[in-house]
Structure formats: C-alpha cells, structure tokens
Amino acid sequence: MRLDKFLKVSRLIKRRTMAKEVSDQGRILINGKEAKASTNVKVGDELTIRLGQRMVTARVDLIQDTTRKDAAAEMYTIIKEERIGSPEF
Structure with missing residues (x-):
C-alpha cells in the first residue's frame, strides 16, 4: 500500500493530501x-514522522484498504513519541 494512503486509512494523518505534502x-x-x-x-x-514539534515513531502491524475509525489504531503501534525543539523564553 502507498505511504500516503496508509497514513490516511490508519488516521496517523487525517487527510491524504496532507500525508502527501508531509512525505514530499x-x-x-x-x-x-x-x-x-x-x-x-x-x-x-x-515509520518516523515529524509533525510540527512532535516526532512520532510507529510500527506497521496491519495493512487494510479501508477501516472504521475505532479499528484504525490496530493498524500500527506507537513505539515512541517525543517533542522536538523547545521554545526559548
């Protein structure tokens, strides 16, 4: 399955166009x-995804073409989630 579609179906990123932009x-x-x-x-x-000030690392557990919202989290396991770059005041 294509990366942008997986990110959308698994709901790691809500829209496929946004997933395409982030990966590109x-x-x-x-x-x-x-x-x-x-x-x-x-x-x-x-997968290691940098979204704004967060870095998310997830392992792909399941590939499905479509899924319900409540079952989407079964497609991956979050390995690590961290904030990157702290604001200086």
Whole structure:
C-alpha cells in the first residue's frame, strides 16, 4: 500500500493530501530512509514522522484498504513519541 494512503486509512494523518505534502517535504522516514508518498509500506516497517514539534515513531502491524475509525489504531503501534525543539523564553 502507498505511504500516503496508509497514513490516511490508519488516521496517523487525517487527510491524504496532507500525508502527501508531509512525505514530499522529507519529513517521513521508513526504516531510517526518506520516503515519498508513493513508497510502498509493508507490515513490520517502522515509520518516523515529524509533525510540527512532535516526532512520532510507529510500527506497521496491519495493512487494510479501508477501516472504521475505532479499528484504525490496530493498524500500527506507537513505539515512541517525543517533542522536538523547545521554545526559548
């Protein structure tokens, strides 16, 4: 499955166009390598996503073309979530 579609279906990112923009900006890594929106995602892959001031690392557990909102979280496991860059006052 394409990276942008997986991010949308799993609800890690709410809209597919936003997932495409984020990946095309080089803010998503799959197994440590920069990934584009069209990169294929497989079960067991580790995604690292930089969203604003957060860095989320998730493992792909399940691939489905469609899913209900309550079942979307079963598609991945959050390994690590951290804030990056702290504001200086």
